[in-house]
Amino acid sequence: MVCSSYLENFKLRTVNIYVALLILQVSTAQAQVDQPTDDRKSNKEDIAVEAEQEAITESAPEPPLADQEQAPADSPSRAGDAVTAESTSTESEPPKAETAESQVSSEDTIGFGESDSDSVGFGEEDSSAGESAPAVASAGSLTLDSFVRSQAEWWSERLKDNPWAKLRQNLDSDLRYKKRFDIDADSLELRLVAGVHLEYDFAYLHQRDSYDDAVLDAYEYQIIGRETSLTLTYDVVELTFGRQIVAWGEGMVLSPIDVVNPQDFREHFLVDLVDRRMATLATKLGFYLGDHRLEAMVIHESYFGLTPPPMAAFSPLRALLLEDPRIEAVRYSKTLRYKDIPGRWVNQASQVLGRWSYAGHGFDLSFYAASILERRGVNPQTPVSEFIANDVVDIELWHPRYTMLAHSGSVPVEDVVLKWELAFDINRAFNTTDTSIEGFNVDIAKYHQLVSMFGFQYQNIVKDANLIFEYEQHYVIDSPEHDADSDSSIGLQFPVEQPQFALVWQQTFLQERLSLDIRAILFGIWRYTGWMAKAELGYELTEGLKAAVGYATFQPNDEFSLIYGMDSNDRILANLRWDFLLE
Secondary structure (H helix, E strand, O other): HHHHHHHHHHHHHHHHHHHHHHHHHHHHHHHHHHHHHHHHOOOHHHHHHHHHHHHHHHHOOOHHHHHHHHOOOOOHHOOOOOOOHHHHHOOOOOOEEEHHHHHHHHOOOOOOOOOOOOOOOOOOOOOOOOOOOOOOEOEEEEEEEEEEEEEEEEEEEOOOOOOEEEEEEEEEEEEEEEEEEEEOEEEEEEEEEEEEEEEEEEHOOOOOHHHOHHHHHHHHHEEEEEEEEEEEEEEEEEEEEEEEEEHHHOOOOOOOOOOOEEEEEOHHOOOOOOHOOEEEEEEEOOOOOOOEEEEEEEOOOOOOOEEEOOOOOOOOHHHHHHHHHHHHHHHHHHHEEEEEEEOOOOHHEEEEEEEEEEEEOOOEEEEEEEEEOOOEEEEEOOOHHHHOOOOOOEEEEEEOOOEEEEEEEEEEEEEEEEEEEEEEEEEEEEEEEOOOOOOOOOOEEEEEEEEEEEEEEEEOOOOOOEEEOOOOOOOOOOOHHHHHOOOOEEEEOOOOOOEEEEEEEEEOOOOEEEEEEEEEEEOOOOOEEEEEEEEEEEEEOOOOOEEEEEEEEEEEEOOOOOOOOOOOOOOOEEEEEEEEEOO
C-alpha cells in the first residue's frame, strides 16, 4: 500500500511538473510574439532555460493521452515558433519546407513528438487537407552596390603637346532586391536588379577642336544601362527578362565564344573582359537538373557595343585612311563615324542562343549553339568621293548572321586549372582586300571558320601569385589564301589567322593590401602584327578605397591589325577607386 501510494504520488507530481512545463512554454512563446526582438531574453538565458526543460522532459515519463488532448488547438506556442523561424531565415539559401525530422525535433522540445502532427504541432487532423497552403513571404533584402572611380592617363610621348589621354570620372551603381515566397514544399524567389554607369572625361575639354564629333560622342561622356532585369526562380526553373550579362566560355582575356554581350572595345584588350561586357536586352529561360543546367536565350536588340570611331586614337582605320592624301587634306573639316546595319530595333535581327552546362566532380563542360550577328562588323567599300563631298561620312558596319557551334571546359590539376574553347562558325562574314588594286579597297566574303582557345591558370605559383596564360587560334577553312595553286589576289583584310597570346601575372602583398597586375597580349608570329602590355600597382588605402599607378605600351607593326597605327599611344596611368555598399 505504501509502495502503491508512493507510485501514485510520483505519477501525480510528474504530471504536475509536465503541465507546469507546458504552461511555461506557452507563456514564453506568447511573450516572444508580443514583444519586439530587442526586448527578448539574451541567448545565454534562452539556452539555459531550454537545457533545463529538456533535462526535466527526458526524466519524466510520457504523459497520458488525455493530457495531450487538453492542450488547446490554437495554442500560441507554434505561432511563436513560426514567427521566430521566419525572422531568422537566411536569404543565401533557397527556402525549404521543414522535413519530417525537423518537425519531430521541434515538437520534442515541447514534449509531444507525434509524427502525424500538423503545422500547429498537436497531432489534430488538418482541416485544410487537399488545399494549397498560402504563400508565405520572407523578409526581402535591398542593397545598393556602387563604386566611384577617377582615371587619369597621360600620353608619354606628347607631354609637351596635348598630354591628356584620359581624365575620366565614373559612377557605377547596382540596386538589388531579393524576396522569397514559400509555397508548399517549394519556394518562389524574386530578384530585381537595376544598374547604371555614368562617366565624363574632362580630357576632351582641352584642345577640344582637335576632336571630331564622333570621337567626342564615344569618349567624352556616356550614360550606359547596366544589368536591369527581373528574375523569377521556382523549383528548378529560372526566368529572366531585361538587360542582362551572360558570360560564355572559360577565357579571362581571350574568349572567342563569349558572344552573348556587346563589349566596350574603345580601349581594346587592356580593359578586363568582365569590365568590357555590356548588358543586352534579352529573355533567358534556365532549368537546373542536378549538376546540369539548360539555358535558352533570345536577344531582342541588335546592339554591338562601343568601338573606337574611325579617327580615334585607338582606331586601326585611322592610320589606314590617312595614308590617302585626299582624305588627309580634308579630315579636319569632316566627321567620320560608323553606322551599324541592321539598326538596333529591327525585328528580324533577334538572336537565339542555347547552352547546356555540366558541373561535374572535378571538371566543367559546356556545349553551345547560337544564331547570332557578327559582333565586330564588316564594312563595304566607301567611295573616296563620299569622303570629299559630305561633311559627315557614315562608314557602314554590316553585321551579317552566322551560326556558331561551340564547346568549352575546364579541369583542375592540383594548383593548375586547364581550360579550353572550341568553336565552328558557319558562313561567317570577313572583310577582304584585293592586292591587285592600289589604295584602300575592301570587300565582303563569307567563309567557315574554326576557332580554338587553350589556356591555364596556375594558382599560387609563388606565394599569393597567379599566372594566367591563354592562346587563341583562328583558321578560315575555305579562304583563298590556303590554295597554294590559286593566283587570286584576294586576301583577308585583317590577319585573323595569326595566333594571339595573353599572359597575366597577378600577385598580392602586405596581407592583400598591395596588388600587382601585369598583362601582355601578342598578336601574330610569322606575320608579326605587334603587342601591347600594361603594368599596374595598386594599394588599398583603407577599406573600399584603392589607388593605383601604372604604364601601358602599344607596339604595332606595319601589318594591318587591331593595333595598327598605335605607335604613339603609350600611357602613364593613375587611378583612384572607392567601393561602398548600402544595405
